[in-house]
Amino acid sequence: MRLSSMLFATLREDPAEAEIKSHKLLLRAGYIRRIGSGVYSYLPLMWRVLQKVSQIVREEMNATGAQECLLPQMQPADLWQESGRWDTYTKAEGIMFSLTDRQNRQLALGPTHEEVITAIARDMIKSYRQLPVHLYQIQTKFRDEIRPRFGLMRGREFIMKDGYSFHTSPECLKNTYNDMDQAYKNIFTRCGLSFRPVEADSGAIGGSGSQEFMVLAEAGEDEILYTEDGLYSANVEKAVSLPADKVASPFTSYEKKATPNTETIEKVCQFLGCSATNIVKNVLYQAVYDSGKIVLVLIHIRGDQDVNEVKLTNELVKLASNYNANTVLSLTVPDENAQQKWAEKPLPLGYIAPDLSDDYIAQNKEVAGEFLRLADETVVNLENFVTGSNETGYHVVGANWGQQFTLPKLTVDVRKAKVGDRALHNQEQTLQTARGIEVGHIFQLGTKYSQAMGATYTAEDGTEKPFVMGCYGIGVSRLAQSAVEQSHDKDGIIWPVAIAPYHAIVVIPNITDEQQVKVAEEIYHNLNQAGVETLLDDRDERAGVKFKDADLIGIPYRIVTGRSLKDGKVELVERSTKNSQDIPVEEIVKIVSEMINNNS
Amino acid sequence: MRLSSMLFATLREDPAEAEIKSHKLLLRAGYIRRIGSGVYSYLPLMWRVLQKVSQIVREEMNATGAQECLLPQMQPADLWQESGRWDTYTKAEGIMFSLTDRQNRQLALGPTHEEVITAIARDMIKSYRQLPVHLYQIQTKFRDEIRPRFGLMRGREFIMKDGYSFHTSPECLKNTYNDMDQAYKNIFTRCGLSFRPVEADSGAIGGSGSQEFMVLAEAGEDEILYTEDGLYSANVEKAVSLPADKVASPFTSYEKKATPNTETIEKVCQFLGCSATNIVKNVLYQAVYDSGKIVLVLIHIRGDQDVNEVKLTNELVKLASNYNANTVLSLTVPDENAQQKWAEKPLPLGYIAPDLSDDYIAQNKEVAGEFLRLADETVVNLENFVTGSNETGYHVVGANWGQQFTLPKLTVDVRKAKVGDRALHNQEQTLQTARGIEVGHIFQLGTKYSQAMGATYTAEDGTEKPFVMGCYGIGVSRLAQSAVEQSHDKDGIIWPVAIAPYHAIVVIPNITDEQQVKVAEEIYHNLNQAGVETLLDDRDERAGVKFKDADLIGIPYRIVTGRSLKDGKVELVERSTKNSQDIPVEEIVKIVSEMINNNS
Known part of the structure; x- marks a missing residue:
């Protein structure tokens, strides 16, 4: 072409x-x-x-x-x-x-x-x-x-x-x-x-x-x-993966503590001088099922871990029949504004307790829909943990399941694996x-x-x-x-030979030079005849523009009928390496054909 | 396959x-x-x-x-x-x-x-x-x-x-x-x-x-x-095309005549004893332009001719700028029910006169939209013609343009050419x-x-x-x-070789016969190797079912490893002609390849 x-x-x-x-x-x-x-x-x-x-x-x-x-x-x-x-x-x-x-x-x-x-x-x-x-x-x-x-x-x-x-x-x-x-x-x-x-x-x-x-x-x-x-x-x-090991809790007795401005796990740890593995984090989600049923889901997960929402959705889909539904249409984290649609007193993000009081449920059930608590596997064995108190600026420490809080009946794996976690198949391997x-x-x-x-x-x-x-x-x-995305450089695309739009491009630096045109036309014709899919840059443009364009569009081999023509040679440039060599005109078709065959 | x-x-x-x-x-x-x-x-x-x-x-x-x-x-x-x-x-x-x-x-x-x-x-x-x-x-x-x-x-x-x-x-x-x-x-x-x-x-x-x-x-x-x-x-x-020649009108003076039950041109001709070429037929259309403008269009055309609605639409599109429009969205013939949306007294289909009275236009303009009259070329030279009177059961005869009726300013060609018309390029040729x-x-x-x-x-x-x-x-x-649609018979499709899904089908009449299977598999393999796109009917079905299916799906060549195998031959059937011949097993691939090459 x-x-x-x-x-x-x-x-x-x-x-x-x-x-x-x-x-x-x-x-x-x-x-x-x-x-x-x-x-x-x-x-x-x-x-x-x-x-x-x-x-x-x-x-x-x-x-x-x-x-x-x-x-x-x-x-x-x-x-x-x-x-x-x-x-x-x-x-x-x-x-x-x-x-x-x-x-x-x-x-x-x-x-x-x-x-x-x-x-x-x-x-x-x-x-x-x-x-x-x-x-x-x-x-x-x-x-x-x-x-x-x-x-x-x-x-x-x-x-x-x-x-x-x-x-x-x-x-x-x-x-x-x-x-x-x-x-x-x-x-x-x-x-x-x-x-x-x-x-x-x-x-x-x-x-x-x-x-x-x-x-x-x-x-x-x-x-x-x-x-x-x-x-x-x-x-x-x-x-x-396996999560990081937990650290023993520094707290030995249950106590409610003022923890001002500690909306993040990091700030809680810093303020209380504990490890994130001592914390039960409580995340509120709103799930909408295809039956129209809305369910508020409170997840308990260890403080150093995050919820994998894909895994969570899969768990909620398993429960769909409880809500006369087949699937979950959406899953969102309702902020305090969103919560105000149903609750007079929203749960304070950053300070939510691992519990929903009977009062809260009774007050809100009609508008907010169903309630559900799920425990991630990482919280089941925590002792003397730190967690929210449902009151802004306060956490509790030294809490235990079965004492201050009830562990939900349903334990699930909704934890997001992350870089540095140990692999299940071999604990000496960490995730990259x-x-x-x-x-x-x-x-x-x-x-x-x-x-x-x-x-x-x-x-x-x-x-x-x-x-x-x-x-x-x-x-x-x-x-x-x-x-x-995988194969380019600052000048443009570098197509793998097998999927390049054309294998080769013959560039005529100066289309007013009859010799350049004649040799280029011959090579162009012969390459195509030999099954090498070839472009001919016969435009009336400056040589520099043509070279830039050939680099940009990323054709694997460029043949230039330029200066070396006086020695009976053409320049062959490989796009990926920018390597250039002068090849006798009579050999160029054979050499390029071989290169294509070796690379595709 | x-x-x-x-x-x-x-x-x-x-x-x-x-x-x-x-x-x-x-x-x-x-x-x-x-x-x-x-x-x-x-x-x-x-x-x-x-x-x-x-x-x-x-x-x-x-x-x-x-x-x-x-x-x-x-x-x-x-x-x-x-x-x-x-x-x-x-x-x-x-x-x-x-x-x-x-x-x-x-x-x-x-x-x-x-x-x-x-x-x-x-x-x-x-x-x-x-x-x-x-x-x-x-x-x-x-x-x-x-x-x-x-x-x-x-x-x-x-x-x-x-x-x-x-x-x-x-x-x-x-x-x-x-x-x-x-x-x-x-x-x-x-x-x-x-x-x-x-x-x-x-x-x-x-x-x-x-x-x-x-x-x-x-x-x-x-x-x-x-x-x-x-x-x-x-x-x-x-x-x-050229329309048929007109016949001289049998009427010499203008007269209104009772013509009961003559809603069609044929009945008018029969009742009045005239030729359809003596009649000016008036057809009412409703055109809706893309500007929202509705235009009632009355076409006058010779009684033996019909309106080509594609040509009429093209003429109306040419007039679109008169109605602040670019194109015509729809063109319909409003029956008397449809006319009642705007007219207290609908124009009587079959008896419409080549005129729209000022009264009619004045009464209806507001609701019905614009009015337009167009004359097809076939009516321009008619004399002493028969046409409707706008009164059910009455026609007028012996009418002339410029006397009882005005010829519209716009003359167009909206006539449908039809079989038997003379060709424009050679009047001795008639349209087929x-x-x-x-x-x-x-x-x-x-x-x-x-x-x-x-x-x-x-x-x-x-x-x-x-x-x-x-x-x-x-x-x-x-x-x-x-x-x-062009190429089939009572038994099924007959694909042209060039676009057939496969060129050949090898049918094994009895898949429990080892010899039949062996030869068929070889031929199937060798045909595909030779570039003949081949199906193998290796299903566990009766031979009759397989032959019927092969005919139905229309593969150009059928090869059957059946009775003639005992003589070292297979049957070759050409789908289009149903011609059958026995071919030595060792020649079948060559012969079928040649047939494909000759036919595609």
Whole structure:
């Protein structure tokens, strides 16, 4: 392709809309253009990258026996009502776009396709003899993100590969799940990415086990905890660990103490001269269930620990049937203003006691909803602890469960694992931290959707059984940007060869020089003939502009028909190293072809 | 691919939801499944067909220098407000889905992308030196159809190739337009379709000239008029012709006559003993402009002719500025009930006079809106004509313009051309009729969008000029179904080789016969190795079921490892002709490979 006839425009300055490097570079290099919040056009160079990524995905998926299809983006509401996810996905913080058609029927734009594929399996798969089956698609998806940002990293319209497998047993699912684990590693390796598989929370998708694939990058939105020995790695949302050891309490008798201006754990420790491990911290949450029920949840957790809200949500979902609900729509920390909606006297943040008095509950129950107390595992064995008194400026010390306070019946693990914690598998390993960009996620769904939607097959023994399902996703457009986030320098993008939009760019420094033009045209023609995807910069621009643009757009090899032409040579520059060498004109095609083949 | 591990299910009976043959066959053969009104899943066999069509489109587009990209499906309302199409596309009979996001911003799901691409060009193309440029995409589009039907023929979610070109001059546009004409012919020919290019109306897309490509099929929704000499062919919406000659009027003097029960032209002719060419027919329309203005339009047209509402709409759009409007949102014929909304005394349908009395206008203007009379060219030279009297049961005869009635100032051509009319280019040619499925449409848009959206470039002379634009569409999913509509028999689909999901299917009649299995597996392996895309029917099913399924899904070549195996031969059946021959096992791969190469 000739740059002179491409839609090609680069920017010298970083655009104001972009925060992270990869987003800036893709905009500056003319790969993408923003059309609306979280919505981008993929211009010709970007589209070539996306097609290459898609082709790698397709090849690795097909190699496992998965079959490609294309499911509708527009999905009728009733399918989502069958699975019970309509409310979760459209109400409260729901991320699904919905609309009504001219007949006033409700539709959604699919962020995911469990419902559609389960309906198809229900219709088409009647017998165990048709199983297992694995279908996938590469498709534009939609999410009404609260904060679209970072370009293609968190967009409202983005490209995903999503696949769904159907099985007769968890063992058969596990085989496909393992195949996907391997296929995903192959894909990310072939795309030239540095990545790490991590244990993950299954979130709103559900199911029994799941694993994420993280591209490692400082700008990643996810925190990963891992051990040096390589045996443990998890998303912080899911990570487990041993907490630090507790320190013996300096208090021996129960007493209420004035502790002015000690709203934080740090200030309490300082004021009372104790360790954070001596403190029972009490955190108030407000959970809204999909049944409309509002529940005030008071969590007790050791002072040096924080609540992992993903784990907490999972615990609250387990209790959903107590509230005639299926799921939790939102979880927030109500400040004193928010509390005033139901309580005349709000609980004082920073000084909440591990108790809700009968009076408080009786006074507030009608307006505030249900009350629930949960103890994190870290507080169960604390003795002579420090905690709040429900009175601003006062704490109690030397408190004990079963004496001044009752330990809640429900003990849970809602603690956030953190850097420095000891690993469960080996206490000599401590957790390290890294940041990552989630580009893949595989799930063992089990029968969650098939059971909800009545999707069954006739088993070998003649009984009707629900399908055992798995699902597997890759963020194709996000992956492409994550490659840039991982691989760039001050001058621009450095594409891995396998997903570069073109392999080589032939630059004519001076298009009025007939010899330069003639040699460049020949090399351009011959490289393309040899299967090297090549650009020709034949624009009427200064050489400096052309070199800058070639660096910016990140094509792996640049060939310049410049000064060395007088010796029968052209300059070959490798983008990643900036190494430059002069190569005889008659050898350039062979050498570049070999370099491409060795690198892709 | 093995049928035993594919998502594969055929139906013996025609599904109730399908009306036309191709729709029934695609459902029965397991190519598609309906998810909602006008919304289908493309299952693995269908997706392969669509990928093959897309690849042919891509190759022919790239060969012209067009560049592939992908534009957003979700489009901000303000872009459509800039072009002035938001109301046309979302209100009244508008076919664009719209929705609001969590910030209450209005968005639309793109049925077409003139606005988005014009915004990108405005941003990126600054100079004439960057022109011409042609971008295209292959993408799922959305239309909220009033009557989704016929499967993929008129869906609400469907796949299109749409391209947009930018030029400095109409001449340059014309070159690309001609290239597209040729590329489209190449595409449809390579897909194995019998098609016809026809002159077309540009509709809501606008612009100065356009051409459609029709796949010929009885079930087509479009009527084509053409001449035997091949020199003229047009969509009936656009077609022009000479009307039949008029007959001299049998009436010589003006008279009002009782004509009871003569609401139709035929009854009037019969009752009065005259020709339909003696009659001035008066048709009342109600047009709603996007400014909200309602206009009652009375058309006078010769009795043997009908109004072409597409042509009439185009004439009314030309008058839009008279009503502070840009376009017409709807055009309907108000019956007497509808007229009663504004008129105490409705105009009697079937007896309307070629006049609107001052009294009538004065009485009704306030409620009914504006009034407008238009004369079709066919009435201008009529003498002593018959026409309505505005009184039920009475006509007048022997009337003349300038005597009893005034000819409107505006004379237009809004006549529907019809079969049997004489062609304009050669009066000895009469128009023939055929039905077609529109699979492609190319437009010379001119500056309609660039002017509305202020999309300009700096011309060679230093002035800012609006881009001259073209746009070019192919209905990819519709094309695939139209191939089935054109090519099937009582047993199923007969795919053209170039777009068949697989080239060949190897059928094992009896999977308990080890020899049959062994030979079939070898042939299956070797065909795939030779690049022949092959299915293996290794299911545990009766031979009859397998043969029926192979016919139904329409794979071009079937290889059966059956009875002739004892002679070292396999049966080769050509799907299109049902011709069968026994081929030595060692020759089958070579022979089938040759057949594929000769046919694709």
